[in-house]
Amino acid sequence: MLERYGHGGDLWTAEEAFGQPKEAFLDFSSNMNPLGPPQAVKIILSEGWRDIVKYPDPAVRELRSKLSAKYAIPVESILVGNGAAELIDLTARVLKPKVTGLARPSFSEYEEAVHKSGGEIYNIPLQAEYQFELQQQDVEAAYASVDLFFLGHPNNPTGKLIPGPVLEGLVQSGHRCVLDEAFMEFVPNEQDHSLLQQAANNPQLLVIRSMTKFYSIPGIRLGFMVAHPDWIRQIEQLQVQWSVNYLAQRIGSSVLDDVDYESKSWQWLHEEKTWLIQQLGQLGLEVVSSEVNFLLFSFPLSMGITVKQAQQHMGQQGILIRDASLFEGLDERYCRVAIRLREDNERLIAGLHNMLSDFKMNRG
Structure with missing residues (x-):
């Protein structure tokens, strides 16, 4: 389990679980501003x-x-x-x-x-x-x-x-x-x-x-x-x-x-949140609207996919997602992802698409 210590962003556990170096992972399990720290x-x-x-x-x-x-x-x-x-x-x-x-x-x-x-x-x-x-x-x-x-x-x-x-x-x-x-x-x-x-x-x-x-x-x-x-x-x-x-x-x-950093952050979030919600929806995922820099979504029952299966599959692709079923009140279909920069978000969507295709093929 990637959330062994109760949080996302545990690259050390990911390294142990998937056999890749910490630096190789694209981390959507931790909700940080992807612009990185201000210049100061x-x-x-x-x-x-x-x-x-x-x-x-x-x-x-x-x-x-x-x-x-x-x-x-x-x-x-x-x-x-x-x-x-x-x-x-x-x-x-x-x-x-x-x-x-x-x-x-x-x-x-x-x-x-x-x-x-x-x-x-x-x-x-x-x-x-x-x-x-x-x-x-x-x-x-x-x-x-x-x-x-x-x-x-x-x-x-x-x-x-x-x-x-x-x-x-x-x-x-x-x-x-x-x-x-x-x-x-x-x-x-x-x-x-x-x-x-x-x-x-x-x-x-x-x-x-x-x-x-x-x-x-x-x-x-x-x-x-x-x-x-x-x-x-x-x-x-x-x-x-x-x-x-x-x-x-x-x-x-x-x-x-750093007022400029604040403005750039809000502009990034507005653009990327709108784009990512649309892309996740087009994959057939059920997305909860959000005010902030992360999104909660669920796999429809018809897909027959649990978040633990998804986390394993995505981790093997070098992409980390948060198992939201660990939050009391959510079931095994719920996942949380951070909103990152466009290139990273495109890789997330591509990874999810690959996963959904593999599951559909195996079920067929």
Whole structure:
């Protein structure tokens, strides 16, 4: 299984499974910006090595100041972490929810963090008939049973934003809510959907962001969260000293200034998402519309193909796809792929076409 450690992008496991060097694979299982890191990252890595003899700023002042200016949020409401994963874990440990409402399917680390803190899970179904959008009645049905909601906005693996009325009702309900906005930067009009600014003043709302996905720096590990200062202080007390290293702090501060990179990313995504959805549909696959840089699709029952079979076949072609059946709430027909550059996307479509032809021939 390629997702041996719970995530896509595991090139080491792919190397073991398919006998090809890591560099030979085209990875659609990990949802990174295919434009690669902004130019500032290359400069910092080539020149900043001289300064790693110094300790990083324990208060991450420069990056927090940049984030404060960019999003119009008080500095004391911002905490920077070693990736969103660290902040998800710390938040669950501080909030200590008894029962947490999770949308299904959603990112597995929410559940892991809740269980580590001793809590239980209340499942909120996302249904294919509604294109996996969170429904108001399902959220309201959870109110009597949960003391915390932990939701992706946009959600992974569905690529769906929480509808505005649902989100507004949830915030007004008075329930504590943690929103994971790890992919929000891929939404061109993110200010119309993000709750970062509300979280700075609302004690019932906490928002977590990843900087690794949009800026394509997963190996650096960088994320931040916004919450009422009282929560920030409590969460910070549990954080390991110097959690965010020197290079991560410098890179985070620099990439926020690259407006051209943002524009190019949105333009690429608009063009390639439209093209790839069309191509997958022409292959007969059932595609879920997405707000972000990845697509969830399923193999129709008539094809008789499971995602594990597809993953094996595609891996032998040097193409990695995500087994979405591992997300609770999805069956063995579901697959998730990142949206990449046109040349790579064409190779994905060609690989899927070869696979479907082989399966059809073998069945015939």
